[in-house]
Amino acid sequence: MRKTVLLLGGLAASLMATSALAQDINIKMGVLNDRSGIYADLAGEGSVIAAQMAVEDFDAAGKGINVEILSADHQNKPDVASNIARQWVDDEGVNVILDVPTSSTALAVNEVTRNANALMLNSTGGTSELTGSACSPHTAHWTYDTWALAHGTGSAMVEQGFDKWFFLTADYAFGHALEQDTAAVVEAAGGEVVGTVRHPFPGQDFSSFLLQAQSSGAQVIGLANAGGDTVNAIKQAAEFGIVQQGQSLAGLLIFLTDVHALGLEAAQGLVLTEAFYWDLNDETREWSARFEELDGDKPTMVQAGVYSAVLHYLKAVEATGSTDADEVIAKMKEMPTEDPIFGEGYLREDGRKIHDMYLFRVKSPEESEGPWDYYEVLATIPAERAFRPLEEGNCPLVE
């Protein structure tokens, strides 16, 4: 008898709970990135972990927001990426697509969400086109872009007198964009581009291209590629004695995981631009320690960017009480951003997330004090100078 009463009581309670839940907001997030190829370590599962951390830190469940996180491998192929994105948006009701590395796939997904009731919060994709001529009302470009990298590293190198450049460029949208943006910076500062070679993506052997760079008479070899390509190119440049013979390498997009894979012996002295480093301040250290516990490695800037994007998205959902893509993105652009990753910032009307960037130099093995102690901060690039000015992007959203 007592059992039955308890059971009935439980039933009634759960009925009440369901009626309360009917007011809840359900959100589906899809982390769409490379989970098996050359960008799997710098984004991959770590980005999913970062998204989960944001959901937990925001206490979404406690605020009546139910979040389900999906993930898929787009293999860095635009056709695969847009198929998955379409299926997620059309059939599964995914509200927001996250991460999306590789510029070519980012641009493909950008077109899928443009006319759908869904957002793309891009963290790992690089091309500045996403907030330029290809900008979309449903896209936010969160962590970095090719313009910011080109200006950070490019102008720093030219200022130090390295003004003859040779580009080793990955032959796809991202590489082209990075090369163009950097070449523009170099030339504007009075430098000269003496040669360019475009290598197939992904590449394995760069010796032939490095030899061409070597005989070009350039002072700087700009690596307009990323991930495993950059690692291989730096490793082989060391083998061919490029740096000993007086040329410098400029890594235009280097992630913490790349430096980790190269080892400080090969990577020391590289100058690079990033938006985030775990050892910047107490907040980044605390957050990164929690991330490392779940993932096993320290976070890259793009994984941290996924966290920051999800957090801001959830704040906007809470504020509007809606999952409508147009309403939420409007709120996201209206509210300033604040998180342990990038500190304070905002989302500009063309979809560009604005925050400080940093110029780092990779430490030598003697300077490093322990595991993951890789970077020394050379300069902070303030938010207002870090990204391309609004009027220069030719984004049709900007009147």
Next chain:
Amino acid sequence: MFELLGIPPQALFGQLLLGLINGSFYAILSLGLAVIFGLLNIINFTHGAQYMLGAFVAWFLLQYLGIGYWWALIIAPIAVGITGVILERLMISKLYHLDHLYGLLLTFGIALVIQGLLRNEFGISGLPYSIPPQLAGGQNLGFMFLPNYRGWVVVASLVVCLATWFVIEKTRLGAYLRAATENPTLVGAFGINVPRLVTLTYGFGVALAAFAGVLAAPIYSVNPNMGAELIIVVFAVVVIGGMGSILGAIITGFGLGIIEGLTRVFYPEGSSVVIFVIMAIVLLIKPAGLFGRAA
């Protein structure tokens, strides 16, 4: 100073030499594939994974046992070769009476499993492996700076390729092997253990792949996908040379390395497809491959 097609000859010589170096990897890998296909009639898609395993075993030896490059060059091929023998006994040998397609699917599946397991364990960014101190540095040849290690790669692979060719084409053991492919029943009737011969041949082909993997470890990123990217090209090399032709595999391996190297000078964007274009042309004109016999 004369120029060839707008490229100074120094640069051209440099590129030819680099092509030869990359060709060495193609040659050793396609040689292993050709040996396996010639004697077992199996299209060994696991080859790329076995090449990668060679590099990983070299890394394990250094990391956990402190065993350096030179011993790894001997131990890794033997260790990976033994896994090949086990694989052949347990699985591949069950497929000899079936269509090629089954062998291809099985070996492809195994390759995916091996790559997946290692990716799960070690990630994709790659593991560091340095050039042995004896071969660090390089020579200034006047027209280019040649790292000593790359020179060593060419020499080592030429020796291994020629030795393999010699054993198969010019010795009694090789004669048994070739006879066993022609008519296994008859060779068995002479008292030769044909299944064991076949198993050891597979093990040897796999060991060749692992040897190439150890050679590659100091200069290429050691990661689970390193073989997957290379193996497709190597298959094209084998097809161009003629499936099962030992000498054909060696010559086309080096030759295509050089052609690819030249493409990198004149039209870098096309360097990843040039080998496949050649493959298509060869298949149209001479379907059995440049050195193959028409079936």
